[in-house]
Amino acid sequence: MGSTADTYAVLKELLKGSGAEVLMPDSEGYEESIVRWSEHCIKKAHAVVKVSNADDISKTLKFVKEHKIPFVVKGGGHSTSGSSSIDDGLVIDLSKLRKVSVDTEAKTIKAEGGTIWEDVDIEAAKYGLATVGGTVNHTGVGGLTLGGGYGYLTGKYGLTIDNLLSVDIVLASGELVTASATSYPDLFWAIRGAGQNFGVATSFTFQAHPQPNPVYAGPLIFLPEKLPQIVHLANKFHTQNDGNQAISVAFSCPPPSNAPVILVQLFYNGPEEEAKLFYKDFLDLGPVANMASMMPYEKLNTLLNHAAGFDGRKQFGGGAFKLPLNPIFVQAIHGDFVDFVNAREQMGQSMMIFEIVxxxxxxxxxxxxxxxxxxxxxxxxxxxxxxxxxxxxxxxxEFSRGLLSRASQAAGITPDEKVRSAEGVGIYGNYANTDAAATEIYGNNAKKLEELKHKYDPENLFSRGLRLVPKAKVVVN
Incomplete structure (x- = not known):
């Protein structure tokens, strides 16, 4: 193989006239193209290919296989594991694929592979519709969907993948197929939770739901002394919601004062009067700030954007907990979090969130x-x-892992429970690091996924996400 420049000149020629762009370190727009949500995931790729259609992806995959070039796929760029960036290879960038279309008769939404949730929320709202999407609207639709997808509407309609009707996906072979309940059903089974291991998704079709009315949502901010009462009310919420509500209880030490606060994010899918009655105990507890109000649904997923900007280095981590929680336990976890954050510079925007969806x-x-x-x-x-x-x-x-392990085990999720398929693994894949074992994320499904990986990607071309090694062939003489 010749020089890097010569190699990618061949790729440029291959994609000529398609609308695709092949950016190299000296190209205009290259530096912008390698920006990621977390600064520690910014890597100097040899080339960034901004594809414009499925055929571009197919040609690029064949090219990287022929030239043995490592690659990653970038949608929204939100992964903190670095799975959408690379130092020594190529990025397939889906950011040109941002079209969203709504079928009002069928009540479906079709979103291209490079869309972010803002694209979906705004377009669907034009028709009084919504689907289950991310709580930060600059998150990529593809990454969140392929890993599962929790949102404010989960209590009413399930996960994002529960509302996924089909996926158009380019396989390792370069073939574009549509996976659904009736077409490639085994692939569709795998895509819903482990999709990053099987190909490049070029579009998603979701079931939409009527959402013509505004919602009541926003944060209440409390001083830490109110934490025991907040835990008590969270335990009460667990027994009283009907799926049209959700809350999150978060710890943070926001600048400029870096003083610890407790944030309670409220969501109520209904009228303001009903919402305030439902959350009366929280509202009467005496927040130092109350920013909850009625708003259009498409604004809902912007509420956390200010805390999820693109500056700084970031690390996601995940675990699980059961309610009711013990207030003493939560205070202890809060104390450890605050001590760690305040002992280090510029960490005040960090958060620990108990998501009660x-x-x-x-x-x-x-x-x-x-x-x-x-x-x-x-x-x-x-x-x-x-x-x-x-x-x-x-x-x-290391601190994040230790804190989450303590939180999960002390709150009732034991290692034995994690391997029980009926109960679930206790780790959300989109919060996990890529060094997690397949059984940690997929439990008893890991074996079937290995078999399907061998069927659809026997050379393990898509190897940069959660490690799902293809099952070895059995050679019979």
Whole structure:
């Protein structure tokens, strides 16, 4: 093989006239193209290919196989594992694929592979519709969907993948296929939870739901002294919601004062009067700030954007917890979080979030019905650490893992429960690191996924996400 420049000149010629762009380090727009949500995921790729259609992707995949070039796929660029960036190879960038179309008769939404949730929310709202999407609207539709997808509407309609009707996907072979319940059903099973291992999704078709009215949502901010009462009310919420509500309880030490606060994010899909009556106990508890109000649904997924900007280094982590929680336990976890964050510079925007999104609807599907294996009688707990000093990378990662392990085990999720398919694994794949074992994320589904990986990607071309090694061939003499 010749020089890097010569190699990618061949690719440029191959894609000529298609609308695709092949950017190299000296190209205009290259630096912008390698920006990621987390600064520690910014890597100097040899080339970034901004594809414009499925044929571009197919040709690029054949090219990287022929020239043995490592590659990644970039949608929204939100992964904190670095799975959408690379130093020594090529990025297939889907950012040109941003079209969203709505079928008002069928009540479906079709979103191209490079869309972000803002694209979907705004277009669907024009027709009084919505689907289950991410709570930060600059998150990529593809990444969230392929890993499962929780949102404010999960309590009513299940996960994003429960509302996924079909996926157009370019396989490792370069073939474009449509996976659905009736077309490539085994692939469709795998895509819903482990999709990043099987190809490049060029579009998603979702079931939409009527959402013509505004919702009541926003954060209440409390001083830490109110944490025991907040835990008590969260325990009460667990028994009283009907799927049209969701809350999150978060720890943070926001700048400029870096003083610890407790944030309670409210959501109520209904009129303001009903919402305020439902959340009366929280509202009467005495928040130092109340920013909850009525708003259009498409604004809902912007509420956390200010805390999820593109500056700084970031690390996702995930675990699970059951309600009721013990207030003493939560105070202890809060104390450890605050001590760690305040002992280090510029970490005040970090958060630990107990996500209390009703799960009865999502549990109507069993963990064996698709690759996703995190359905159970529990909720997700997440850490989102943010810092600026690269020297803290390893320290933050280890602390996050330890904190989440303590939170999960002390809150009732034991290692034995994690391997029980009926209960779920207790780790949301989109919060996991790529070094997690397949059984940690997929539980009893890992074996079937290995077999399907061998069927659809026997050379393990898509190897940069969660490690799902293809099952070895058995040679019979």
């Amino acid at each position: 009703p799960y009865e609807k999502m549990r109507e599907a069993g963990n064996e019905e698709m690759a996703f294996s995190n359905r159970g009688d529990y909720y997700n707990v997440a850490t989102i650490f943010k810092w600026f000093d690269p020297k803290l990378d390893d320290e933050v990662r």
